[in-house]
Amino acid sequence: MDDAAAAGQSADHFTDQFTPARAKLGLIIPAVNTLSEPQFQHFAPDGMGVHVMRARISGSPSDTLADLSPAIEQAADILTDMSPDMIVFHCTGTSMKEGTRGDRGLIDLIEKRTNRPACSTIGLVVEAMRALGMSKVVVLSPYKTNRDAIAYLAEVGIETVNDVALACASGADFVRITPQQWVDLARQNDRPEADGIFLSCTNTTQIEAVDAIERALGKPVVNSNQAVIWGAAKRLKEQLGDYCLAPALGSLVREH
Template sequence: MHGWRARIGLIIPHVNMTMEPEINSVLPRGASAHAARMVIPQLDPAGLVTMADDALRAADQLAELDADAVVFGCTSGSFVGGQDYEADLVDRIAERVGCPTLSASGAGVQALRALGARRVAVATPYDDTINQRLAAFFAAHDLDVVKLVGLGLRDRVANFPLARTPVSAIAQQSEEVVHRLARAAVHPDAEALFISCTNLSTLGIVAELEKDLSIPVVTANQASIWAAFRAAGLGDSPAALGSLGRH
């Protein structure tokens, strides 16, 4: 039987092709992950709020899973309405699933605090409309964004094309592009680098980034996995989690 040790539920956008493979790549023996999907009409604040409303329907699909932890696996969809919005969204999902629940953005905050970082450099695939909301979300959690670099991506059907090939897709899936974006975001005053978006492929290069940039790196999927493992009572610390795995 799968998940005899721990079961983790994921609530992800219908276009997300990255979070499931990344968590499955580091799940320890006896643990399993199971996803429900929510629909996002477009990648802008209004579309993200609409998607978050659909998260409750997705949560109902996970209610019978008897999960040990559930992750709202969309970073921008959780921070888009601010600190109170994220907390309320997590609470509403928790009521449906009946187990510890967290969001990707909330996990990012937890991870940065665990690393003792207050001054943060940020790299995202978003445009300024969404980037400004991320900076405000971090500020509400007493995190100082010393530099923020975004790819400026925006698409009618959110990041669906971004999960495939040409141009914008390369930005979502290419480790080279993520590495370059991370380098562009680093600032001398930053105590850690945060890379947002659960549809960015980051887990495979966290260790390399930390070596090359000489700074702790937190990514949306890495932080979500770390926080979900803790919430589910898993003591495993995969090497792919980098510095964060030692906290």
């Protein structure tokens, strides 16, 4: 076989192995986030293309959603160039920042700007909690404080019975917390009255701890990235057709 024929065979082999996405998910993520992309590529179902746009949307505590709107609009505009089937504003902390009203405003902003259906991370988290029958939760996060999470959950009728915010200094510190450390934190901070655990943040190894925590505590676990993969797959079922989600994502994907 000559070199040209070998090159052609190699190219055809790549094409045979590559399956174009049947559904396209667009994510707007904080610029500092380094874990959502590899986690979504690993855990998303076959046929779901995951396309990411970074923006400076985590902001400082004093930034309002109005302050962040230009960055959100720009990211949403750019995502429309690849014609996503849906867009997720994928920053749990920011989507909780101004309660349910602020969250709804973010979704409306993206939908009006792009003419695409949109969701927020916290919206899909709450949907997942309701699917699992969670009404009293333990909240674990790397944030400075869980104040916004507690207030948002209270608005939608979910009580926080214990919360642990690790007060990490930066996003780089978020990613250093290992899955086993999240498991240990859940064990140490569980409460008998809690009917589930919420692992809040998109830029952590929490998703890798979901199954181990559920086995250790006998309670359901919801994590930001897990909930978005689950919720997006449900909404894109028409494009995806039959799909399977990894059992490591816990009872949310096995039972719902």
